[in-house]
Amino acid sequence: MMVGSDKQKTLQIYIPLVVYTLLLLFPFYWMGVVSFKPTSDIFDLDLNPFWVQRFTLENYLYLFENTEFASWMWNTMVISIVSTALSIFCSICIGYALARLKFPGSDFMGIGIFLVYLVPPTLLFIPMAQVIGTLNLFNTHWALILTYPTQLIPFASWLLMGYFLTIPKEIEESALMDGCSRIQILIRIVLPLSVPGILSATIFCFTLCWNEFLYALIFMSSGDMKTIPVGTVSDLIKADTLFWGSLMASALLGSVPVAFIYSFFVKYYVSGLTASAVKG
Amino acid sequence: MGTFGIRKKITFKMNSGSIQSENFLDRESSLGVLLMLPGLILLLVFLAYPFFLGIWLSLTDTRIGMPGEFIGLWNYTDLLEDDIFHQTAWNTMIYAVVTVPFKALMGLGLALILNNKIRFSNPIRAFVMLPWIVPTALSSLGWFMIFDPVFSPISWLMIEMGLIESNVNFLGDQILAVTAICWVNIWRGIPFFGISILAGLQAVPPELHEQAAIDGANKFQRFVNVTLPQIKGILMITSLLSIIWTFADFQLIYVLTKGGPANQTHIFGTYAYQIGLFGTEIGMAAAITLYMFPILAFFSIFLLRYMRKTA
Secondary structure, three states, rough: OOOHHHHHHHHHHHHHHHHHHHHHHHHHHHHHHHHOOHHHHHHHOOOOEEEEEEEEHHHHHHHHHHOEEEEEHHHHHHHHHHHHHHHHHHHHHHHHHHHHHOOOOHHHHHHHHHHHHHHOOOHHHHHHHHHHHHOHHHHHOHHHHHHOHHHHHHHHHHHHHHHHHHHOHHHHHHHOOOOOOOOHHHHHHHHOOOOOHHHHHHHHHHHHHOOOOOOOOOOOOOHHHHHHHHHHHOOOOOOOOHHHHHHHHHHHHHHHHHHHHHHHOOOHHHHHHHHHHOOO | OOOOOOOOOOOOHHHHHHHHOOOOHOOOHHHHHHHHHHHHHHHHHHHHHHHHHHHHHEEOOEOEEOOOOOOHHHHHHHHHHHHHHHHHHHHHHHHHHHHHHHHHHHHHHHHHHHHOOOOOOOHHHHHHHHHHHHHHHHHHHHHHHHHHOOOOOHHHHHHHHHHHHHHHHOOOOOHHHHHHHHHHHHHHHHHHHHHHHHHHOOOHHHHHHHHHHOOOOOHHHHHHHHHHHHHHHHHHHHHHHHHHHHHOOOHHHHOOOOOOOOOOOOHHHHHHHHHHHHHOOHHHHHHHHHHHHHHHHHHHHHHHHHHHHHH
């Protein structure tokens, strides 16, 4: 639709695009620059702060040698994977039941589950801390593994329900005629046909687990049980911001896995994200 | 993908009659309930129960380590006379609602650019999504340093250019701090609006534009009369989701200001955290979070009705 010379195209598209990219990516560039500088250079205010004069990895080494970063990484990974798996299992079941089965309360459940999606952790964290305390789960992986799904199941169920509805009913009906049970149909026919939907739901759940902050901040107070976001914010800033280099290194390293996974599966993620935005 | 609406289930009379076998797992109603169970149990224990526990706590004077007694609505009425709470409610409104037009406009700009044939469009799309994808707590740390009173690169640049004499303390002044917080919030929201609007733009049939062009509409007229009506629905839903999510935000402000200076930049989440976990007044903190509920419910019901209408 864009008629015009190359020059016009550059003016109207590429220049604004560069401005947007600079604006959106500058904080990451900044974190990178600071994390590769020796501390003395960070503190030398006469140097141009936008560039690395002397390259070093000392901030990253410091992170692994002198902080609990490796444990934080391990915790974040275990919690995110197990919690995602649990959520996907529950969501497949709920999604299929809502898409295909008629049972008492099935009409009301669909809306109920969606409304639950809009209940944020901020609304629940005070009483939730008491529940976790009663169950004796503070500073255990289970505290987060069991609470994250409440944020993940509603959206993932909706997403999967949408995918299941796109599978022609006739396939399932003929399988039913042939004597397959509903469970067999779900496992052998519906799931293989819904791989893109399951992938986007998985990526959605995983990124949300990885990024969660409030519950992790409250339930994980001992140093070696923290997740990356919480450990970075609460344990690395304590030293009165003297360790800018390692602070930025940790922030950057903690962002890499989700960025990496996301860039691999960008197609699925975007389709999942927009499926919710386009049709709700 | 026209699959996300709530679709009426069509029962196949022929089947449901003949398939009603004796097997428990093959009966639709029992299998349906069984499949709902694992998720429902989790939601009941870790969502419904805490919700009602929260309502109860808000009616008591519970403190950390001390069981409380029923005091009726005292926590709620106390908060109505609390100046910091007023400021908090005001901040939350600015933070969640006033930022939306900025996110929408800048997201629209981004979407309009990405909707063209451009080189490296896939990696570019992946990169511009980063503010939305990565942990907010961690990207906020980057901004935390960018706004630092000593090490801020913005201050450095402005001094170099001769605009200011000494460093700006971005997070140390109420107006500046609220502006900075809102900016980071907008920055994070642009990609979400951008990608959602882009999906809407791509659903606009090219014939509509061609027809309008033939009828002599210029670019701006085509945008207002063809594109805008087509993406109105998406814009509405994205805005409502954005309001609901940022209304209940926590980490961005916790990292940037912790509600300071002098409790002037709190939103509901951070103020409840401060009262509940530092001030140990659990009952009061529960009341603060529950003040969010009617507002969240209002926007959620609005969103749900809107989606059902469009679906």
